[in-house]
Amino acid sequence: MASFRTKSPEETERLAEELGQKLSRGNVIFLFGDLGAGKTTFVKGLARGLGVPKDYYVQSPTFAIINEYPGRVPLYHVDLYRLEPEDVYDLGLEELAEQGVLVIEWSERLPFFFDKAIKVYFEIIGPSERLITIEDKNDI
Numbered sequence: 522m523a524s525f526r527t528k529s530p531e532e533t534e535r536l537a538e539e540l541g542q543k544l545s546r547g548n549v550i551f552l553f554g555d556l557g558a559g560k561t562t563f564v565k566g567l568a569r570g571l572g573v574p575k576d577y578y579v580q581s582p583t584f585a586i587i588n589e590y591p592g593r594v595p596l597y598h599v600d601l602y603r604l605e606p607e608d609v610y611d612l613g614l615e616e617l618a619e620q621g622v623l624v625i626e627w628s629e630r631l632p633f634f635f636d637k638a639i640k641v642y643f644e645i646i647g648p649s650e651r652l653i654t655i656e657d658k659n660d661i
């Protein structure tokens with residue numbers, strides 16, 4: 522487990538970019554934190570680290586449910602907030618995780634487990650400061 526204090530959105534993106542460079546097919550990441558804590562900003566950095574071209578605009582998938590970005594391996598960004606647990610089965614998340622890197626917001630709504638998820642926690646410390654804790658069970 523490692524904690525980082527970032528002092529700007531750019532710093533959060535850079536931290537995530539470093540993690541993104543180490544990720545490979547099969548990695549699953551859970552993001553935890555309040556609205557505005559920096560989860561989507563972090564996914565932007567993951568996308569950079571995974572080699573997603575800069576002209577792809579990374580945004581919250583709240584309405585789309587799943588956003589897919591083509592990188593070194595595909596990046597799938599999922600938000601389960603609006604879904605009932607039984608609908609989550611239809612998304613085929615296990616298959617997506619096999620094909621690429623799967624990032625999940627509101628993983629509390631998962632009706633099943635991913636045993637090797639990397640958990641990332643976001644806390645708002647101040648207007649432009651965030652505490653980001655990466656709990657890495659895979660030792661990637």
Ligand code: ADP
Nearest residue numbers: 527528529530533556557558559560561562649
């Ligand atoms: P979430 O997806 O968790 O709701 P977003 O990444 O969409 O959060 O939004 C984070 C907001 O906080 C953005 O407006 C961003 O500019 C701002 N912000 C300020 N400081 C930071 C920081 N250190 N890291 C990430 N975002 C920050």
Ligand code: MG
Nearest residue numbers: 560561562581
């Ligand atoms: Mg978001």
